[in-house]
Amino acid sequence: MSEIVWTIAGSDSGGGAGIQADLQAMRSFGVHGCSVITALTAQNSLGVEALNPVDLAVIESQLQALTHDLRPQAIKIGMLANVQQIQLVAEHLQYYRDNWETPPQVVYDPVAIASSGDSLIEEDAQSEIADAIKTHLLPLVDVITPNVHETQMLTGVYLIGPDALRDAAQRLQQWGAKSVIIKGGHWDYPQGYCVDFCRHGEQEYWLGNESVATPHTHGTGCTLSSVLASCLAKGYPLKDAFILGKAYINAGLKAAKRYGEGVGPVAHTQFPVNLADFPQVIEPGSWLGDALDFDCDSDFNYAAGFAPCPERLGLYAVVDSLDWLALCLQNGIKTVQLRIKDADADNLEQDILRAIELGKTHQAQVFINDHWQLALKHGAYGVHLGQEDLHSANLKEIQDAGMRLGLSTHGFYEMLLAHNYRPSYMAFGAIYPTTTKDMSGQIQGLEKLRHFVPLMQPHYPCVAIGGIDLMRMAEVVETGVGSVAVVRAITEAADPQAAIAELQQAIAGESE
Numbered sequence: 261m262s263e264i265v266w267t268i269a270g271s272d273s274g275g276g277a278g279i280q281a282d283l284q285a286m287r288s289f290g291v292h293g294c295s296v297i298t299a300l301t302a303q304n305s306l307g308v309e310a311l312n313p314v315d316l317a318v319i320e321s322q323l324q325a326l327t328h329d330l331r332p333q334a335i336k337i338g339m340l341a342n343v344q345q346i347q348l349v350a351e352h353l354q355y356y357r358d359n360w361e362t363p364p365q366v367v368y369d370p371v372a373i374a375s376s377g378d379s380l381i382e383e384d385a386q387s388e389i390a391d392a393i394k395t396h397l398l399p400l401v402d403v404i405t406p407n408v409h410e411t412q413m414l415t416g417v418y419l420i421g422p423d424a425l426r427d428a429a430q431r432l433q434q435w436g437a438k439s440v441i442i443k444g445g446h447w448d449y450p451q452g453y454c455v456d457f458c459r460h461g462e463q464e465y466w467l468g469n470e471s472v473a474t475p476h477t478h479g480t481g482c483t484l485s486s487v488l489a490s491c492l493a494k495g496y497p498l499k500d501a502f503i504l505g506k507a508y509i510n511a512g513l514k515a516a517k518r519y520g521e522g523v524g525p526v527a528h529t530q531f532p533v534n535l536a537d538f539p540q541v542i543e544p545g546s547w548l549g550d551a552l553d554f555d556c557d558s559d560f561n562y563a564a565g566f567a568p569c570p571e572r573l574g575l576y577a578v579v580d581s582l583d584w585l586a587l588c589l590q591n592g593i594k595t596v597q598l599r600i601k602d603a604d605a606d607n608l609e610q611d612i613l614r615a616i617e618l619g620k621t622h623q624a625q626v627f628i629n630d631h632w633q634l635a636l637k638h639g640a641y642g643v644h645l646g647q648e649d650l651h652s653a654n655l656k657e658i659q660d661a662g663m664r665l666g667l668s669t670h671g672f673y674e675m676l677l678a679h680n681y682r683p684s685y686m687a688f689g690a691i692y693p694t695t696t697k698d699m700s701g702q703i704q705g706l707e708k709l710r711h712f713v714p715l716m717q718p719h720y721p722c723v724a725i726g727g728i729d730l731m732r733m734a735e736v737v738e739t740g741v742g743s744v745a746v747v748r749a750i751t752e753a754a755d756p757q758a759a760i761a762e763l764q765q766a767i768a769g770e771s772e
């Protein structure tokens with residue numbers, strides 16, 4: 261545990277929301293949570309009996325103590341009971357931004373109404389509070405996570421459909437929030453589903469799943485924003501944090517129990533491990549995409565379910581020439597990819613044709629990178645595509661031809677997006693830094709690979725790629741991944757044949 265996350269929020273005497281939920285969620289994601297308490301709410305499962313805002317001087321002293329030591333990578337802000345508290349917290353955030361070398365990422369959950377329906381802000385000052393949030397806080401916020409009611413309160417936009425969510429999110433961005441996640445828990449659109457929307461800069465992400473049938477939803481908003489802050493502190497991209505937050509909430513709702521006579525708390529479980537808890541990435545052309553009226557390009561070629569390939573692909577050589585491909589096959593590698601990045605290469609079609617033939621001669625799985633039309637034309641065993649190819653390649657034709665489809669993924673969001681297509685295998689990368697390709701900002705590391713493999717390997721062969729060599733093979737294989745793809749470990753080896761033999765041994769677990 262090396263990352264620190266602060267929660268600046270209210271205490272919930274009932275133990276289901278506020279600081280009490282935040283610290284539990286942070287613990288589940290392996291970060292150290294610190295707290296700055298803004299109010300001592302008196303509440304139970306039936307409702308809020310008193311707000312009891314904490315004096316500004318007491319909030320200030322907590323912030324000072326944490327500023328002197330325990331500086332955070334991320335801050336989650338929850339209940340701020342009045343305009344003065346908003347101003348004080350904003351002043352601090354501005355100070356961190358101006359004076360700290362690495363200012364923390366700020367996630368703001370603008371808690372206004374508890375799940376019981378009771379107000380969590382001083383009611384007679386609602387419009388002043390909304391103004392103070394917009395003027396002072398939003399310019400300093402990285403991610404704001406309002407629910408439907410809070411979105412309407414802040415923007416005045418009535419959320420009748422997806423375009424209204426887009427509009428409201430853009431307004432919040434215009435007031436300064438870099439990213440907006442609108443939680444659809446109360447939206448029920450389409451009926452029976454929980455759809456959440458994220459606008460990150462200009463990008464849009466929609467996640468959905470069937471609503472979990474439980475009345476015990478207290479603390480879901482606090483929990484989601486705490487998971488987001490924890491994941492951002494760990495360096496995850498927002499879209500991956502969004503996925504994990506939703507999966508954690510779904511698991512918590514399924515495990516939620518009744519305490520008291522009213523609305524029980526969402527349960528706190530662990531880093532999500534069950535695929536069934538993960539949301540669906542909603543794409544145009546999918547059932548949920550249609551239900552939400554997403555524009556769908558006429559040439560969108562959605563296809564799901566591709567021909568299978570062996571469950572464990574073993575050592576997977578990725579090479580850029582026919583000579584290398586032949587050498588790998590001659591030395592017993594059964595999975596090889598021809599990755600020629602120059603689309604105008606003189607002999608491109610000839611090389612692809614020959615690679616396909618060589619694969620057949622050696623009874624090996626030869627995948628063609630990028631050039632899916634030529635792969636189709638010449639009957640390749642399979643193609644390997646990146647996520648950016650998904651909307652341009654003719655997936656239906658690839659599927660109909662019985663050709664295998666391998667897909668690249670970089671993180672949890674892309675993993676779930678790839679899952680929509682039920683590919684033949686899924687690749688995760690880059691596990692380590694590599695000089696073969698610019699993967700800056702996309703290094704996954706072993707910790708994430710340890711999460712990807714148990715989630716996806718029951719459904720697809722999984723491949724680890726990026727910066728893997730003989731030295732690192734043992735720790736990669738230890739994750740359980742059934743295939744390891746390498747470029748330089750073979751092509752830059754002093755003795756490539758010997759390197760292939762050693763890599764094969766290591767992947768089979770036979771090395772010392």
Ligand SMILES: Cc1ncc(COP(=O)(O)OP(=O)(O)O)c(N)n1
Pocket residue numbers: 576578597599629630644645646647666667668687688689697723725745
């Ligand atoms: C096995 C395997 N995994 C990932 C990749 C990367 O593919 P892609 O994202 O299409 O990027 P380019 O290779 O085209 O640069 C791969 N080639 N093979």
Ligand SMILES: Cc1ncsc1CCOP(=O)(O)O
Pocket residue numbers: 578689690693694695696697699725726727728745746747748749
């Ligand atoms: C093509 C690709 N995709 C993700 S990492 C990578 C390159 C892997 O090369 P190396 O094994 O030399 O690090």
Ligand SMILES: [Mg+2]
Pocket residue numbers: 629630644645646
């Ligand atoms: Mg590619």
